[in-house]
Amino acid sequence: MNNPKVGFVSLGCPKALVDSERILTQLRTDGYDIAASYDGADVVVVNTCGFIDSARAESLDAIGEALNENGRVIVTGCMGVDEQEIRQLHPAVLSVSGPQQYEQVVAAVHQHAPFEKDNDPFIDLVPPQGVKLTPRHYAYLKISEGCNHNCTFCIIPSMRGKLASRPAGDVLSEAERLVDAGVRELLVISQDTSAYGVDLKYRLDFWGGKPVKTRMTELCRELGSLGAWVRLHYVYPYPHVDELIPLMADGLILPYLDIPLQHGSPRILRLMKRPAAAENALQRIRKWREICPDITLRSTFIVGFPGETDEDFEQLLDFIREAQLDRVGCFQYSPVAGARANDLPDHVPADVMAERERAFMQLQAEISKNRLQQKVGTRQQVLVDATDADVAIARSFADAPEIDGQVYILDGQELQAGDLVNVQITEADEYDLSGYLCD
Numbered sequence: 001m002n003n004p005k006v007g008f009v010s011l012g013c014p015k016a017l018v019d020s021e022r023i024l025t026q027l028r029t030d031g032y033d034i035a036a037s038y039d040g041a042d043v044v045v046v047n048t049c050g051f052i053d054s055a056r057a058e059s060l061d062a063i064g065e066a067l068n069e070n071g072r073v074i075v076t077g078c079m080g081v082d083e084q085e086i087r088q089l090h091p092a093v094l095s096v097s098g099p100q101q102y103e104q105v106v107a108a109v110h111q112h113a114p115f116e117k118d119n120d121p122f123i124d125l126v127p128p129q130g131v132k133l134t135p136r137h138y139a140y141l142k143i144s145e146g147c148n149h150n151c152t153f154c155i156i157p158s159m160r161g162k163l164a165s166r167p168a169g170d171v172l173s174e175a176e177r178l179v180d181a182g183v184r185e186l187l188v189i190s191q192d193t194s195a196y197g198v199d200l201k202y203r204l205d206f207w208g209g210k211p212v213k214t215r216m217t218e219l220c221r222e223l224g225s226l227g228a229w230v231r232l233h234y235v236y237p238y239p240h241v242d243e244l245i246p247l248m249a250d251g252l253i254l255p256y257l258d259i260p261l262q263h264g265s266p267r268i269l270r271l272m273k274r275p276a277a278a279e280n281a282l283q284r285i286r287k288w289r290e291i292c293p294d295i296t297l298r299s300t301f302i303v304g305f306p307g308e309t310d311e312d313f314e315q316l317l318d319f320i321r322e323a324q325l326d327r328v329g330c331f332q333y334s335p336v337a338g339a340r341a342n343d344l345p346d347h348v349p350a351d352v353m354a355e356r357e358r359a360f361m362q363l364q365a366e367i368s369k370n371r372l373q374q375k376v377g378t379r380q381q382v383l384v385d386a387t388d389a390d391v392a393i394a395r396s397f398a399d400a401p402e403i404d405g406q407v408y409i410l411d412g413q414e415l416q417a418g419d420l421v422n423v424q425i426t427e428a429d430e431y432d433l434s435g436y437l438c439d
Helices: 014-029 053-069 083-089 102-112 156-160 168-180 216-226 239-249 266-272 278-291 310-323 350-373
Strands: 005-010 043-048 073-077 138-142 185-189 204-207 210-213 229-232 256-258 296-303 327-332 379-387 392-396 407-409 420-428 433-438
Touching: 005 014, 005 053, 014 043, 014 073, 014 102, 014 138, 014 185, 043 053, 043 102, 053 073, 053 083, 073 102, 138 168, 168 185, 168 204, 168 210, 168 216, 185 216, 210 216, 216 229, 216 239, 229 256, 239 256, 239 278, 266 310, 278 310, 296 310, 296 350, 310 350, 327 350, 350 420, 379 407, 379 433, 407 420
Parallel strands: 005 043, 043 073, 138 185, 185 229, 256 296, 296 327, 407 433
Antiparallel strands: 204 210, 379 392, 379 420, 392 407, 420 433
């Protein structure tokens, strides 16, 4: 008997990708096959994103495409909290559920693509690390769900709920399985990584027979013992983040910190209800670089937030000049249904937002180029992501997959994805490095 096939479309951030992996793992455990295309799929699951209006539009388009190509569609994910909106446009969907509602998704698949599983122990065919949607050599490790902040531009808490941390033992056991399966890089993610364990009051847990606190510092120290790269994302700059920097200096975790700062104007930060002040952030950055000179700092910023004046924007540019961040993303403000920022006065015209984004990225490109030029002549350990006939494409500790730069190994044609090698850097531009293999 042929097992039913499930098609899967995963949209949005790495946190949603992990949700997709968990659903697929359960479906594979239950005996379902995964279809590579709409053709031949008995049902299609669309894991949606609802963070900003453009993401919502993309999600609705993906649902429509799946309906046109297959006709049997189950919807889940962040946009699933707005079932009415989805069904108004796409009344033919079979089921709608919100984020983290894995059981509902699996139950819907069982309902609409039922079958009696053979008595063979199919579960033995599912790898211990589960089904992964990333390349074999790296994986996202989600340590918590939800968020306790009330940022005025964001509706994540209303979609994903309040902070809910995973016990440290569960996280470390998953990380160990991933490393045992060949993962060379663990990308630690959550909505608010530095708040990990607050909701559990840093409860003591156990891993490998030893006690471990459900707290960020302790978790990172243990992750660093597994022998893989450990990269931290979405780290709000709370005071205890300072405790992580010595771990980076000692080589336990990568000297890489993704801190979503969002703006450089104190007034705009207050309007955003952000948990950190710009002036304090600059002091912290200077301190971190004193402790760990090699640290790479990544951040994201919003231009055109309601009420942002020319003076506010100049303060943002001044902040960028002072901070000298290595990796930066910039986004124009986008209203999200349900976000409190929508009700603020003095919305910035679209053409002004576009010009501010252009000026911001022009400045940051100069900063990035100057910082990368400092790496010319240095030796860097890199992780290979892919090869072609001409070069190998890799990343250093300073480069997260899909969002940062790359290292082109000009004589790396014989390398394989997942190889860790040393490269002598010979060239740099605004975002990428190039070089040759070395000992």
